[in-house]
Amino acid sequence: MSQSSGTARPPGKYFEELPVGAVIRHYVTRTLTEADNVLFTTMTMNPQPLHLDAEYAAQTEFGERLVNSMLTLSLLVGLSVYELTLGTLVANLGFSEISFPKPVKHGDTLRAESEVVARRESGSRPEAGIVTFEHRAFNQRGELVAQCKRSALMQKQPAQKQPVHKEPS
Template sequence: MPRNRSGMWFEDFEIGQVVEHAVTRTVTEADNVLFTCLTMNPQPMHLDAEFSAQQEFGKPLVNSLYTLGLVVGIAVPELTLGTTIANLGFESVTFPSPVFAGDTVWVCSEIVAARASRSRPEAGIVTFEHCGFVRDDTLICRCRRTALMRRRPGSREE
C-alpha cells in the first residue's frame, strides 16, 4: 500500500458529495508553449501571438488538453492520490470558455456514481465530475471521468 496517500478510499465516496479543491494554479505562457510543443501540436492559436492577435480572442489560447490535465490534476490530492488503481476513461469533456496565460484555475468535483467492482473485490468504480473555473467563476472545463479506486484495507468484499 502506498505510504504517500491523501486520496480517499472507495468507501469514503458518497454520491452527491462535492469537494472544492484547495490547490489553485496560475497558467503561464511557458506552461502553454511547453505543453503544446511536447504534444506536437503546431496550432498557431497556441504558439503565435501575431496570428492569435488577428483571431477572435486577440491573444493565444491555452491548449485545451493542458486545461483538461490541469483540472483533473488539481483534484488529485484530495480525491485520488495514492488510492487510484487506474483511470478508466472520460465520458465527456467540454470547454465552454477559453483559458489565457495569467488565468488562475480553481476546481470543484462532484461524485456522480460509485459502485463496487464486480471483478475486483479490492476495488470500486467511481465517476467524478470535475469543473474548472477562472476569473469571475467562469466555467472553463467540465469533464466526467471514471476511476478504479482502492478499497480501504480490511474492508474488501470477498
C-alpha cells in the same frame, strides 16, 4: 516513511468515502503562464498557431493566444489528485463529456471541484470500486472553463489487521 510500508494513510479517498453527491472543492489553485502553454503545446507536438503564434492569434476572435485545452484538461484532473485519488487510485478507466465553455488565457488562475456522480462495486476486483467524477474548473472570475466526467477504479479501505492474542501458557 515508505509508501509501501502500509502504515501511513494516503491523502486520497477510498471508495467507501465517496458517496454519490459528494462535492470536493480542491485547495490548490494554479495560474497558467505563457511558458506553461508553449512548453505543453510543443511537448505534445501540437502545431496549432492559436497557441503558439501571437500574430495569428491576434487576428482571431479571441485577439490573443489561448491556453491549449488539453493542458487545461490535464490541470483540471491534476488539481483534484491530492484530496481525491493520491494513493487510492488503481487506474483511470476513461473520460467522457469533456467541454470547454470559455477559453483560458495566459495569466488565468484556475480552481477545481469534483463531484461524485456515480459509483458501483467492481465485478472483477472485490478490493476496488468504480467511481465516476465530474470535474469542473473555474477561472478567477468564477467562470466555468472546463468540465469532464472521469471513471476511476478506486481502492476500498484495507481490512484492519486484528492484533494476535496468544493464550497464556
